[in-house]
Amino acid sequence: MKQATVTWEGDMLFKATTGTGHAVLMDAAESAGGKNTAARPADLVLVALGGCTGMDVVSILRKMRIPFDRFEVALESDNAEEHPKVFRAIRVVYRLWGEGVPVDRYLRAIELSWTRYCSVSNTLKHAAHLTYRAELNGQEVGRGEHPAPALSGERA
Template sequence: MNHTVTTTWKQNLQFESDNPSGHKVLIDTSVENGGQNSGLSPKAMMLSSLAGCSGLDVISVLNKMKVQVDDFKIITTGELTEEHPKHYHSVHVVYQFFGKELPQDKLKKAVDLSVEKYCGVMEMFRKFAEVTIEIEYIES
């Protein structure tokens, strides 16, 4: 199966990228790097892709388990190398679950399934970075 996106230069250092579903995203860089800060940076988009991929897995598994949470956030932090080409050498992913009487065992199982089995983006990241995982249960 192939995935194809088309990325089109818009102006200055801004690009627009599509995907097969027709949705578009703006890519740009910071003002200090010559951009207008009007979209996600390419490296930030990578972290968002990792969180989005794993998040989809986690919610799908929780739905199958009939587990509900009040809120769910994923905080993904990447540490870049010092030298060019700068790339993430380590990434830390924090899964935050919010709710009352959270079933920690089921939430952990959902995260583990994503991290160890389902998330292809997580697997890609492991090819070039050390990936660490943390789960936080926040009772409300």
């Protein structure tokens, strides 16, 4: 079971503490009564997705004994215009650098994360259209997606 406690620290600043004792601060923009001193909660959803799938890919590549020099995950989202401004689409770009990395193994690591291991992507895929692009040494080498199911009251 996962646990977290979120405590109001004043103004619109909140401190989240995980069940493992790690802390994360959240704040609102000045226009919403905050001081813009920390990430917004919705930003942390993207961060959670990037961290979850990124850790999977690194772990899988290491188990495959595939060395690499650098890795990053970039994310962006489209959100509804009206409140609650839900995520409609999330785009993930995996960027890996390294000599001699087999493209098929790199793409397999991403697919395993998306289909089997990343709890965040497998939760979000029920609410938003998730797509990814994989780059190796600056060149696109693959794409994939988790289409969101049609939400009630909306056309597919």
